[in-house]
Structure formats: C-alpha cells, structure tokens
Amino acid sequence: MSEKINYRQVIARALADAMDEDPTVLLLGEDVGAAGGAFKTTAGLFERFGPTRVRDTPISEQAIVGAALGAAMTGLRPVADIMFADFAGVCFDQIVNQVAKQRYMSAGQVTVPLVIRMANGAGAGFAAQHSQATENWFLNVPGLKVVVPGTVEDLYGLLRSAVRDDNPVIVCEHKNLFALKGVVPTGDAAFVPIGKASVVRRGKDLTIVATQQMRHRAVEAAEMLAEEGIEATVIDPRTLIPFDDATVVASLSETSRLLVVQESPPGGSWGASLVSRMVTEHFEVFDAPPALLSADETPVPYAAVQEAAWLPTAERIADQARRLVAY
Amino acid sequence: MSEKINYRQVIARALADAMDEDPTVLLLGEDVGAAGGAFKTTAGLFERFGPTRVRDTPISEQAIVGAALGAAMTGLRPVADIMFADFAGVCFDQIVNQVAKQRYMSAGQVTVPLVIRMANGAGAGFAAQHSQATENWFLNVPGLKVVVPGTVEDLYGLLRSAVRDDNPVIVCEHKNLFALKGVVPTGDAAFVPIGKASVVRRGKDLTIVATQQMRHRAVEAAEMLAEEGIEATVIDPRTLIPFDDATVVASLSETSRLLVVQESPPGGSWGASLVSRMVTEHFEVFDAPPALLSADETPVPYAAVQEAAWLPTAERIADQARRLVAY
Amino acid sequence: MTTNQERLTLQQGAPPDAEALLASMLRIRLFEDEIMGLFTKQLVRGSTHLCQGQEAVTVGVASSLRDGDTVVCTYRGHGAVLAMGAELDASFGEIMGRSGGLCKGRGGSMHLTDVARGVLGSNAIVGAHLPIAVGAALSAQHLGTGAVSVAFFGDGATNIGAFHESLNMAGIWKLPVLFVIENNQYGEYSPIASTTPIARLADRAASYGMPGVQVDGNDVVAVREAAREAVDRATGGEGPTLLEALTYRHGGHSRADPGAYRPPGELDSWLERDPITALERAMRAGGGAAETRIEQVREAVRTDVAQALERALSWPEPDAEERFEDVYA
Amino acid sequence: MTTNQERLTLQQGAPPDAEALLASMLRIRLFEDEIMGLFTKQLVRGSTHLCQGQEAVTVGVASSLRDGDTVVCTYRGHGAVLAMGAELDASFGEIMGRSGGLCKGRGGSMHLTDVARGVLGSNAIVGAHLPIAVGAALSAQHLGTGAVSVAFFGDGATNIGAFHESLNMAGIWKLPVLFVIENNQYGEYSPIASTTPIARLADRAASYGMPGVQVDGNDVVAVREAAREAVDRATGGEGPTLLEALTYRHGGHSRADPGAYRPPGELDSWLERDPITALERAMRAGGGAAETRIEQVREAVRTDVAQALERALSWPEPDAEERFEDVYA
Numbered sequence A, B: 001m002s003e004k005i006n007y008r009q010v011i012a013r014a015l016a017d018a019m020d021e022d023p024t025v026l027l028l029g030e031d032v033g034a035a036g037g038a039f040k041t042t043a044g045l046f047e048r049f050g051p052t053r054v055r056d057t058p059i060s061e062q063a064i065v066g067a068a069l070g071a072a073m074t075g076l077r078p079v080a081d082i083m084f085a086d087f088a089g090v091c092f093d094q095i096v097n098q099v100a101k102q103r104y105m106s107a108g109q110v111t112v113p114l115v116i117r118m119a120n121g122a123g124a125g126f127a128a129q130h131s132q133a134t135e136n137w138f139l140n141v142p143g144l145k146v147v148v149p150g151t152v153e154d155l156y157g158l159l160r161s162a163v164r165d166d167n168p169v170i171v172c173e174h175k176n177l178f179a180l181k182g183v184v185p186t187g188d189a190a191f192v193p194i195g196k197a198s199v200v201r202r203g204k205d206l207t208i209v210a211t212q213q214m215r216h217r218a219v220e221a222a223e224m225l226a227e228e229g230i231e232a233t234v235i236d237p238r239t240l241i242p243f244d245d246a247t248v249v250a251s252l253s254e255t256s257r258l259l260v261v262q263e264s265p266p267g268g269s270w271g272a273s274l275v276s277r278m279v280t281e282h283f284e285v286f287d288a289p290p291a292l293l294s295a296d297e298t299p300v301p302y303a304a305v306q307e308a309a310w311l312p313t314a315e316r317i318a319d320q321a322r323r324l325v326a327y
Numbered sequence C, D: 001m002t003t004n005q006e007r008l009t010l011q012q013g014a015p016p017d018a019e020a021l022l023a024s025m026l027r028i029r030l031f032e033d034e035i036m037g038l039f040t041k042q043l044v045r046g047s048t049h050l051c052q053g054q055e056a057v058t059v060g061v062a063s064s065l066r067d068g069d070t071v072v073c074t075y076r077g078h079g080a081v082l083a084m085g086a087e088l089d090a091s092f093g094e095i096m097g098r099s100g101g102l103c104k105g106r107g108g109s110m111h112l113t114d115v116a117r118g119v120l121g122s123n124a125i126v127g128a129h130l131p132i133a134v135g136a137a138l139s140a141q142h143l144g145t146g147a148v149s150v151a152f153f154g155d156g157a158t159n160i161g162a163f164h165e166s167l168n169m170a171g172i173w174k175l176p177v178l179f180v181i182e183n184n185q186y187g188e189y190s191p192i193a194s195t196t197p198i199a200r201l202a203d204r205a206a207s208y209g210m211p212g213v214q215v216d217g218n219d220v221v222a223v224r225e226a227a228r229e230a231v232d233r234a235t236g237g238e239g240p241t242l243l244e245a246l247t248y249r250h251g252g253h254s255r256a257d258p259g260a261y262r263p264p265g266e267l268d269s270w271l272e273r274d275p276i277t278a279l280e281r282a283m284r285a286g287g288g289a290a291e292t293r294i295e296q297v298r299e300a301v302r303t304d305v306a307q308a309l310e311r312a313l314s315w316p317e318p319d320a321e322e323r324f325e326d327v328y329a
Ligand SMILES: Cc1ncc(C[n+]2csc(CCOP(=O)(O)OP(=O)(O)O)c2C)c(N)n1
Pocket: A030, A059, A061, A083, A087, A090, C074, C076, C124, C125, C126, C127, C153, C154, C155, C156, C157, C158, C182, C184, C186, C187, C188
C-alpha cells in the first residue's frame, strides 16, 4: 500500500488491520458504527465487521470506558472511542482510578489490554471545552501509557502497537492534523514501538522537542533557522508515557541546548516534566537555560485571532531558538 | 482564642466563622451535616446553622460540584465537600471543564465564588483509590486556584481566604495531618493570603520546597542537617495555583541549591513544574542541579512497609540534601 | 404520571399573543438559516449545531418564564438564547467570533451566554449543565427569590450520568427546576431507540419522584401550557418536573451533516408538522386578516435579522490580547 | 414488574443444602467479627467496612452462580469475596497487608480480588465497578461463554451517575448482568430516604427496560430464588435484572463508627431478623437433629476461621520492593 492516505483515514485502516489480525478486538463509542465516527475515523468498519464488533453506544462515557475495561479484563481487546479528548473529564475516574489501577491493586491478577482513543488539541475553532491537550491530564497517574502520534505513519504504527499492547494505552489523535497525508509501510515495518522517539531532523545547534501540531511547526521553524545558519535537531517523542529520555539526552550531548514546545499551558505539562527530568538528571549538558514554549495560561479562546495567538507559532519557536543559541 | 486546636477541628471553626460572616455561605456534601462529615471536619455546623445551610447530599459528586457551581453563579458562596480527594475523578468534568471555564467562556458575565474541599494524600493506609495527591490533577487547567495548607494556622487562614475569594478555590486537606495541633490567631491576622508562600526555616546552604506532610518531613530533615552544619531554608508554598515563585527565587539567590519534595509521582506534578520554571527563568542562580524528590511511579500500595517506602522520608530528604550541598 | 390530554393546544386555536410567538420562532428560524450560510462561507469556526424545527420548544418554555428565571442550554442552544431575548446582532457576532459578540467572541457557537437575559450559559459537554441548573434552583430556594431554573437538553443526554444525579438531587430537595428534553429523535447520528431501552423518556421521572410530562414539541401552545404547569409546581414548592417535548431537527447534527442516516420520508413528515407552519395555520383558521398579520411579522423579522447580521459583519475581531482577560475575577 | 410473591422462601422450610448455606454465611460472620478485632488492634490499616447482617445477600446470589460467572463488589465486599469461595487465610492476609494476601498485601481491605474464583475486584469508588460488570457481560455475550456478570453495590450507589449509565447500556445491549442492590438502609450515615426521593429502589429498573425485583435480603433462599430467575433471564438472552435485597448492617459504616445515627430499636428489630438465625430457625423447624448439625457446622467454621487467622498472622509483610511490580504487564 504505497498510495497516500491521510491522518483521518489511516485510523480506520489501522483498526481494520488490527481487527483482521485478532478477533477479540472490538470497537465501542458514540456513533463509531453506522455513522463511521464523529470525525469519520471509523468509516467502513461497521459495514465490514458488523454491529457486534463495532458498537454504537449511548452517550455514556463512564460506561464506555468502564465496559471496555471490564471486557479487557475478561478476554477482549476493546478499543474505546471517547471522541473529543475533553470528554475524558466525564470518565476521568474510570481512566485514572479504574483502568490505571486494576492490575496493580490485584497484584497482577488482571491484565488490561485496552485502547482509549480521543481527539485532542486546539487550532480548529472548537473553543474551550473541545480543544484541550488532555494528554497532560494523565501524566501523574502511573499505570497508563499515552501516545501522541504526529504523522500518518506514526498514527498507524502506534495505534497498531497500542492494540497489541497488554496495557491500557491512550491514543491522542490531533483533530487539527486530520488532513495530513502520508504513506504507511507494509508489514511489521509499519509498527511503531511505544516509548520510542523519532528524530525528525538533525542539527548541531539546539534540540527542539515537540509533538503533533507543534512538531510540524517546529520543523517549519527549523527550516527558517537553517536559512540563517542555525541547525536544529527536531525530536518527536511520539509517546509521553513511557517517555524516551535517552533520545533527547543523546541529542543534548551534541547541542547542549533544549527547547520544548507544546500546545498546552505549562503547569503540570509533559514539557515541564521533561525539562525537570533533563535538568535534575543531566544538568551538565546544558550550556544555556532550557526553554519551554507553551500555550497561554488561559482556557482556549474561540475567536480566530485569539486562538491563533494562544498557540505557539513557527515564528515564535524560531525566535525562542535564536535567543537560546545566542545565549 | 489561644488554646490549641487540631487540623481536623480547625476546619469546622473556619467554616463556622465564614458562615457567621456571610449568610450566603452554604455547605454541601455527603454526610457533611447530621454526621459532621466523614472525617468529622464539619462537626457541630449542622446543629448550629441548620439543614438548609449545611446540606447532606446524595452520593452524586457531579451534582454536588455542579450544583455548587450553579449556586455560585447565582448569588451564593457554596463550599462543596467531596471527601476523599480521589473522588475528584468522578466529577472531574465539572471541576475542569465547567467550574474552571464558566467565567472565561462568558467573558466575565459570571463570577464563581466557590470552594471545593477534598482530603488528599497518602500515609494512612487507605490504598490506591483513596490516597492520591490529586492537587496535581488540576495544574494544567487555568481558571482554578489550588491551596495545600500544611499547618493548622494555614488551613484556617487559607480556608477563610478561599471562601472570601471570588474565584473557584480547591482546598486540599491532608488526611494524614488531622491530628496536627496549632493555635489560630484572632481577627484579620488569621487570614492567610492565597498565593503567598511561607518561609518555615532559614538557612544559607540549600532551599527545600515542600507542602503538607512533606513540609513537616523537610523540617525534620533540616534539623538533622543542622546538626551536621548544613543550614537549609524550608519553604512551604501553601498555594500551588497561583504559585509564589518570588519567595523561592529570593531564597535561591542566597542558596543557589534547590530541592523540591513531594508525595506524588514526578510526571505532571507541581514539583516538576516548579523546577521547570526555576531553570528556564533563573538558570544563573543554580550552582548545582536542582533536585526533585518524589514518590514512586506506582499507584499507592496498601501494605505498611510498601506505603512507607513509597513516600519520601526525612532520611531520604536529608540524603538528597547532602548530595546537593556536596555537588 | 401527568399526561397532556386535557391541556390547551393549538387545536383550540391560536393564542392572543400568536404574533409574538410567531415572531420569536421566526427569529430563530431565520437566524439559524443565516448561520448555516455563514458556516459554509467559513465565517463560523469549528462546528455549529442548528435547531430549525425545534423552535416551539424553546419559545414555548421561554414564554412561560418570568423575570429572574434562569436558563442553561446546550451547544444547540441558539434557539433557547434567542427565545430568552438575546440580541440578534450580538448572537451573530459571538458565533462569528466578533468583538461585539455576547461573549466578546471568546465563547463561540457552543457557548452563547447572556446573563442579563437569564441565560447562564450554553454548554458543550452533554449533560454537564444539568447540575448547574440544579445549583441555580438551589440559590432560588435558599434566597427565596421565587425564580425557576430551566435546563434544555437533548434526548441523548438522558443517558449520561449527570442527568441522573441532577434529577435525583432536584427531586430530593424539591428544587424549582424544569428539566426540558428537546427530544429530536437523534443523538448525533444515532436514533434514540438504538441507545435507550425505553421509548417514553418522560417515564424516567418516576425514578426521581417527579412528574414526567410528554408534550407535542411542535405545538408552541401545548409546550407553553405544560411549562406553565411545571413553573407553578416549582414556585409552589412542589419541586422539579421532567418535560419531554417531541420534536425534530430539520437539518443535520452539525456542520455539513446531510442527515443521510434518516429514513426516507421521515423529514418530510416532520416538515408537515413544522411548528411555525402549525402556528400560522391556527392563526389563519382564526381569520381576522391573519394573512396580512403573518406577512407583517415575517417582513419585520426578515428585516431585523438582515440588519442584525449586517451590523455583526461590520464588527471587528476582538483584540488578541483580550484572551488573557476573565480567567480569574 | 416481577415481585417475589410466588417465589420460594425460608417460610417453606430449609433447603436441602441448608448446611452449606449456613456454613457460608457463618464463615463471613465470624470472619468479619475477627476483622473488627484486628482493626481495633491496629492490624488493619486505613479503614474497613464490614457486612455482618448482610450475609444472606452475597451467599444467596453466589449460590445461584456457575463456574465462569464473575462478580465485582465494593469496599464492603468481604462477604461477596468469601461467598465466591476465596480462602479465609488469604483474605485475612490481604486485609492485614501480608505477603500471603489475595493481592500480596498491595490492595487491602477495600480491594480484595480473587480472579480464580470469579471475583474481578472490589472497588472503593462508589458505583465505579458497575461499568466494569457491564464489560464482563459484554465479553460473555461476545465470546458466547454463557457466563453471567454480577455487581453488588449499595443503596446509596443508586444515586451516582455510573449506576445510570451502566444499567442503560446493559439494558440496550441485553447483557447478562445481575445488578444487586444490597439495600442496608444507609449510605455512610445518611438514611437512604434522606438522599433518594423514591422508596423502592428496584423501581429504577423501569428506566432501563429491565425487571426490578425486590426481595427479603435476610432470607438466603428467597435471595437465591430471585437470583436464579435473573441468571436464567441473563443466560436466556433476555438481558439484565435489577435485584434489590432489603437488609441491614449490624455494625457501623466503617472503622469505629458506633452507628449513633440509627433510631433506637432499629438495630434490635433487624437483629431479630438476622439471616443466620433465620436459616437456623428453619432448619430446626425441619427437625432431623438440626441442633447437632447446626452445632457441627458452627464448630467447623469456628475452627476454620481461627486456624486461617493464625496462618495469616504468621505471614510476613511483603517485601517493600514488590511495590514496583504489576504497574504494567
Ligand atoms: C460528554 C459528551 N459526550 C459526547 C459529546 C459529543 N456530542 C455532542 S452533541 C451529541 C449528541 C447529543 O444528542 P442529544 O442529547 O439528543 O442532543 P441534540 O444534539 O440532539 O440536541 C454528542 C454525543 C459531548 N459533547 N459531550
């Protein structure tokens, strides 16, 4: 399959391939079936796998996640879809107190091979309750894995790995990347290991770490910088839990300058957590203060100019990088 | 009132004083009334203020927080009690998507003078679902204030300030400090401003930042260190949002060594967020790598030896401090 | 359980204030038609959820309310907000993210709020505003204002936890709340029967010790009558009511959803029961130069909507720096 | 709605397996009595929630289940776990945080889990295990195992959102679930009537298109009969049942709660209806040297419990380093 496919369509492909591979894989969520998903990310699966493997649910996220958990504990590999990631709020107990802890509390008596899909992120005008980078809500909760694919290839590969994983994996699909195109390799080459970062671009002057939408803006910024003779390494961690620190450290040992870019406020974020780990464990590598470029400390505003300003832009990333290199 | 009172009893006193001061203050939560609270923290209020101002609710945290929000938007100053802080999971949407955002989304048309009380923290053998440092769950959500009083005086003073505040304030009452004793000053002197740290102890060699249970262990550690001639400053931020960075920076400019101690895993924590802000904004002050001493990256285990080992101890704080000073 | 047998409906003829009701419903209809156009012109960001066909529910309920009563509604709330009297231009402006919008452009289509008119907010999380409505009623009861709190929500919302907790709390405290189900037969794309094991949603009231009333949601008079009874119960200290209004959305769930999942003929049969046509039919049956009166109302509303849109389009975007305002008081 | 009029009860006499039922209930009673003692001796950390007086509910339901059926319960779940056959020593051990505990001491009193016996877990978040039970039933239906999924929960839990969402989902998908309300009349300290506007909780089943059955929860035979009907419905593809068992907890909510909030005489009247005494009375009425058989059972259980506790007390605490295990598979 070497034809191009977009970030939206590749989800259905990955799920179809996973369902072909394993009859215990089952999808559930609001309108994932007959309608093909609120974002059309499950289009065609209902027709192909039928109503028992692709289940339309009531508007009941606690029951969706909890039922998926119970099913995962008893022989199935459910993939639960909670649509907009912000809806993790209504089923937060199920995710952090139930899904994340059942195995630990039972001392390993139960296994939870569960995938929870959610569309995260800002930039598309969905306003304060439909635009959050909720991947940051799960960082303080051991027992979960969290992946944040930023390309078509990574989305396919990580979603396949997530379904095969015997642990709960939260898959954040960035709603502002649905039109992004790519080509998925065939066979096992298509699997992307959970917990492995990808070095998108190599440069000796500084290390920029960013995910999803920000990863693409970071690359844009790196290209602007290149024209000025500043060579940036761009790393996309792809997974937030467990985080691939090694790849970042390896790069820092060359560049000794770190710029983390994220589309959420700084408090309690993965970016702040990364900066903290790097300076507490690798202080010596730094020739300049690490930088964390975040979104504003406000809810996501609706107006176009305001949401645009709320998110870090390629220009601001480049500016921050220049200051860092000039330090 | 100069007689001693404990951390548990001072809550009812603060609430009673607030209710005397303002007739629009009303309490609601499970068993806060006739029973005087699951932790007996509202003992006597039902008898004194009656069932309409001290309301026993059904087991419905979404309705408790949401009703408190709606009441706050329409003329009351509700104090909602959700008992164990872990139950914030079942009403997380109400807290992060509703309470935190109503004012912003309406461009200031509504004001939310609301207090949400919860008993956080580990160490008392309540296991994985009743012991979390949930203050870390709210850090990435602008619109909330979060206070974490560690003494009787701070609990009284911050709770009074929280009730007077026109914003939503989450008050975390550490369930392992209930027996702690103290004396509450009278009058306005008793009010503790939200957003102001307290310097518990002054020393020139390093700065230890810790809250609640860990603050007391930090002081213990500081005393051990003093006997070895190491003088530590101990800062209790008391408020996590907004955080009093200035007090920490002022101390660092003398000590240039930072040790943050917390009783949660490091990912997405207030400690990691603080370390990140300090190094990105005040890199020059550091003569040694900042250190973050956290709890283990696991759910809270039940067995005594395991929970004890899970939490940072005074000994481990002192060891970490020694390494830092020796750096 | 109360039924609406004996209750006044359009069958008994158009009410004295028919023209006001007609104007209010038309105002919503034409407003939503314009929003659809603005969305396709990409002047509306994200998503938008329209309510053409459901106007009699919000207008009927709103016409039963008094000053001081409050309303919370959903992302499909333009109708409720306008029915409460929100300005057309400020509503257009908000949905287009303009400085003159109800929320200065910060909220958008799903978050129209107009506290001055009793609209505490429009919520984009299904069911999340029901507890807020309970809280507004708690204030009314505690402060003795006599105000009633209304929550509009959809059929699908009756399956989410917040619905259950809210009705139970309002029931046990006998709070003055009207829980109004705008049963338009579908969630996003799922027919309610595919997600809910009972047909009559009003019956869920029995779990909370409150009356459950089902009413023709396309009959503005029937809705108002049922709402008045509920308001009387609420103000009389008898507590909340669950009011199920049977209606239909003429358009899709959101954005450009063509509603292909709807069985052939279904839309047509509901178009025949269009709430606006129904009221006009009753007015005509009443004679009295109805035709001219109707045309005058239509003309006036058309002009208002057109001029309001023009004003809103002339407004600038808000200042980007304003995004930092109102996070805290 | 089904009622339990015609259903077999202890009135018709003790069942053939009376001794087994008696042993199972006594096992729970004596176990809980010991836990109370261990708690006051500070050998149990945090809190513990006992179920003396409620034994007929869990034993009655468990006795209607087959291999492969699964159970989830609450922090007040010692009875359910023991009724499913968990070892006494491993249960004691877990509650004391010993290495030999069901969960190696990592879970504690509120999280007893014994998957080998069908106990998927005990939950400390009210209502949170109901969706999990729905999921276990989904597996059973999807994989065609014929297994039934049981969720035990309290009266107060019927007011939380997860209850509503779980019953609705199980209802629409006709999943093989038994939702068993252990109605012991109180939440923590609040009488159910103070938090719930209806008296008969089983009636809430009507909102989900499933039968709601109320049964004497202190009559082990009546409970088993009602459970069997529900199991038959579930395995017959007819879907879930809401079973409300009326019972009472002899002790307080947790720890050292003296239960002072209970009206005088209430406890006594329930003690007269003690489920264990009730079964023994029926056995005696049946004659056949009942007295000796009862004494033999009592003696055997006493010995089992005493020896199990002794073993558990002899177990070491787990290794502190084990706390890092089982976070991930
Ligand atoms: C908690 C939550 N879950 C899911 C959604 C996505 N969603 C938006 S509208 C909708 C359908 C709601 O149906 P209904 O309650 O009948 O209201 P209607 O849109 O028909 O007016 C859904 C599922 C949401 N906004 N919030």
